[in-house]
Amino acid sequence: MPLTFFTPGPAQLYPTFEKHLQTFVTDQLGSISHRSQQYRDLHKFTVDQLRTLLNVPATHAILFLGSASEIWERILFSCVELESFHLVNGSFSKKFYDYSNALNKYAHKQEKPMGEGFTAAEVVVPEYAELICTTHNETSSGVQMSVSEIHKLKQKNPGKFIAVDMVSSAPHADLDFKLIDTAFFSVQKAFGLPAGLGVWIVNEKCLKKAESIRKQYSIGAHNDLPTLWKNSLNNETPATPNVMGIYLLGKIAEDFNKTGVKNIRKETELKANLLYNFIDKHDGFSLFVKEKSQRSQTVVVTNTKLPSADIIKVIKEKGMVVGSGYGQFKSSQIRIANFPATSVAQVEELIAALETL
């Protein structure tokens, strides 16, 4: 019996994945040249679908890289000459900060414990920080910084670049790209695809900054922003890309657009409500994120009375997979992905199974 994955990435594959994969194989798209018109059309299709889905204006390019982690590095190379600033409240925002140090930038951080989030009002951006790094959705802790707070933060700091990690929240996060300079996600979360592709949305201001930094410092050699940008104007990539991933992403984004992103977001919120209400009421579980507005809509984290391994085992016997807690919370929490690939009915089935515990 196939399992239903509620794991926060790699996650359940989107129901249409197999159909699109079959077309990819039948059309021999794995063999086409990445310098052919056929490829450029495929590339453009995916970019266009994502542009519609996420409401990305022409000021921003949509670029394809190997992973979101690679994009962390490329953002830091491109937007930070000397100093970056990071809001850190979990393992992934911490890694973004670590990357800046590893590139020998001066990385500032404002930190909160796992399970807590940030509001714009409490953030103090260091004077010389060039880039503010935010994480819309901390996959490790299930905390979100609401989109409106991210927007406010940029409005308070118009002279600084702002980057948004939306790895596990795109396309739910409704960012205003008139404010957001750069954002990124990977496909193995809410897009329900196998891992191996990161998507970088980035504006011309970042490009100019990268070109300026390059006069004095290295901005990397592989997938540097000016080269990526130049190739993207021709619907190409500098090196041979993950053509399969790009194709499948375009088809899934098209499916999302047919449903309508508003409907997808609404269903995500409906399912998140079901899960949070259940956790709140059931004795064996308790909410990890205390502040309601900071609870992630796409990765629901709950404390568990029973060891998480026991719960995972019982749930798996019923054909479903949930994630363990992250790091120090591995055995005392479970994480439940709430991505478009799992339906309301499937979430209800999961809740019914958790209820018996």
Added chain:
Amino acid sequence: MPLTFFTPGPAQLYPTFEKHLQTFVTDQLGSISHRSQQYRDLHKFTVDQLRTLLNVPATHAILFLGSASEIWERILFSCVELESFHLVNGSFSKKFYDYSNALNKYAHKQEKPMGEGFTAAEVVVPEYAELICTTHNETSSGVQMSVSEIHKLKQKNPGKFIAVDMVSSAPHADLDFKLIDTAFFSVQKAFGLPAGLGVWIVNEKCLKKAESIRKQYSIGAHNDLPTLWKNSLNNETPATPNVMGIYLLGKIAEDFNKTGVKNIRKETELKANLLYNFIDKHDGFSLFVKEKSQRSQTVVVTNTKLPSADIIKVIKEKGMVVGSGYGQFKSSQIRIANFPATSVAQVEELIAALETL
């Protein structure tokens, strides 16, 4: 009618590709956690199969990245504090050199025109170069530097690191990893897989060097060698990898091992001979690489009397795809990939079609 691709990457997919892809889907491997034992077993399987296939000793790690181009960058970060040295005789060896400059290293080069290759005897390695960058097979020009010449070059320069680009020649290139510090390839060439995965073979000396360089300079933040190495000891990767690519590569490598790498190499040479003999005898074609020992066994390049576009068109009508020339030779050459995915019979069919021109 499905086409047969003789293009030098992306190329014809290996005949067993679809079967393995189906297993990947049926077993829901696109959803498994990259921190699970199931993933670690999958990862180890692929590493073990590659180790057998390419005769890689325990001194070397086998690492998975996004592409061979990414590996260029990581090799330069890891093995070059200040100066690198490059044998440049085509577009890809040139890009390796460009990457070093982009990282603000001092990059030396020894250059030959497209279509010509290097012997160890004629190479003059600059005194302070830390790394010698060789390209076993120049995909752009169809020139190879024979494995024995690469080995000699290292023997003449035992104190320097040597890197071998075997992007379009693995598993044909029979490297001696007692001599070779690092080598790399991508999967969309001779392994007959869709693009999106690069494989980096690298020894402990490179690791030590990277750790030493890091004390003073950045060695990158994403997929830096020490972090990749540490994760590989646990059969994991630092970030979520292209699990599908790694799985498929393991299965194809297993298929290759069942056939036996010697048989694969022998068949490759047989097919290359068929192609070169045909080119030599047919009026409409002439050999681009004059020196016989420098003719690639895996990417056969020929000058054409007719414009290459005309040839490509006629051949395509017969159900086959060959590549155009590269760069300045786009219209005056064709490139014919000679990878394991195309059989002797298919090569004979191609030759029969070219004969009618």
